[in-house]
Amino acid sequence: MPVHNSPFTIHNSQLFMSKNGQQKLRVGVIFGGRSGEHEVSLNSAQSVMRALDPDKYEVIPIGIDKNGRWLTGDVVGTLTEGKASHHATLLPDPQATGLMQLDEGESVGLTAVSQLDVIFPVLHGPYGEDGTVQGLLELANLPYVGAGVVGSAVGMDKAIFKQVMTANGLPILPWLLVQSKDWRRRPYDILSEIEAILAYPVFTKPANLGSSVGISKCRNQDELRTGLDEAASYDRRIVVEQGVNVRELEVSVLGNNEPVASVVGEVRPRRDFYDYVAKYVSDDSELIIPADLTPAQSDEVRRLAVKAYQAIDCAGLGRVDLLLDVENGRLYLNEINTIPGFTRISMYPKLWEATGLPYSQLLDRLIELAIERHEEKKRLKTTLD
C-alpha cells in the first residue's frame, strides 16, 4: 500500500497560526469506539472539543465507529447522523505521525490529512481506555493525554488492579478470582470456595469491563450462580467480591510524577447499587461535592487515591473510586478510571472545578502533562550505548 509522504494537506499554514502568530497545537481528539460506552464517549468528546481554546489549539476530530472503523471529516455527524466521512488511520510508524486518509478508489492509497502534535483519547472502556490505543500511540511516537499502556491496562483489569493494590499495602475488600472455564467445569467446587471465604451478598464482575456491565449483586447461592453465568458470558476471568454497605467516594487525580488530588465527591445512586441503569438510563444518581466527610477522612481518601494512582503507574489523569464501609468506617480502593467521563457535568471535571481548576484550564494542563511525559520519555535511553 503506497504511503504518500506528500505535503500534508495543511497547504496554508497561516490557517494554523494563532492571533499572536504562534503555531497552534494540533490536537487529535479520538472518540466513539467499540465499547459499550460509545455514546458516553461522544458526549465527553464533544464537551472537550468545544472547550479547547481555539486560540491555542487546532482540533482534529478522529472518530471510531462501533465496528472499530476510524473516521475523519465530519466525524460527529457521521457517528450521530450517519453522514458521510472518510476512512482514516494512524500508522504505527514514528516517521509518519499524521492522520492518514484511506483512499478507496481503484487502488488503495493513503493521503496525509493533518499532522498531529498531541492526541487526546476520549475513549471509555475496552479498545480505548485499556492500553490498546495507547500502544498504537506509543508506536507512532505521539504524545497523548492520560496513562500509558501499563497504567491503562491495570486500571481496566479489576483482578490485576486488586493484586497491585495488595502488593502496595493498599486496602481492598476480600475477593476471589474465578476462571470462567473453571466455573463451567466444576461449579460445585467454585461455589464452595466462594462460600468458604465470602458471605452474602457478594458482587460478581467480569474482570475487564466497565459501566457496571455484567456486574451482579448476589444475595444467595441461586443469585451467585446466575451472577457467575452472566459475568462468564463477558470475560474469561471473574472477580467475586465481598459486598458491603457502602458510601461511594470519588476523587480526581491529576499529574505525572507528582500527582495531586481534588476535593472528594460522593455518588448516591437511587437504585440498589450503581448499576448500568443508574449510570446511563435513569441518570438520577446524586453527585455530592464535596462529600460530607470529616477533614481527616477526606485527607485519607485523597492520600489513598494518590497512592493507588502511583501504584498502577497512572499518568495525566485518573478518577479514583473508593468505597467507605458505613458499618465500620473503613475505606477500600475500588477502581481507577484512567479515562473518566468528561462532559461538563461529569464527576472528574466537576471535582476539579470545585477545587479551583476550571474545565478549559484542566484541558490545558492535561495537554501539557501529555507533552511533558513524552519529552521525559524521549530523554531516556532505549538501548545500551
Ligand SMILES: Nc1ncnc2c1ncn2[C@@H]1O[C@H](COP(=O)(O)OP(=O)(O)O)[C@@H](O)[C@H]1O
Ligand atoms: N464490594 C462491593 N460492595 C458494595 N457495592 C459494590 C461493591 N462492588 C461494586 N459495588 C457497586 O457496583 C458498582 C459497580 O462496580 P465497579 O466495581 O465500580 O464496576 P464498574 O467498573 O463497572 O464501574 C459500584 O459503583 C457499586 O455501586
Ligand SMILES: [Mg+2]
Ligand atoms: Mg465503578
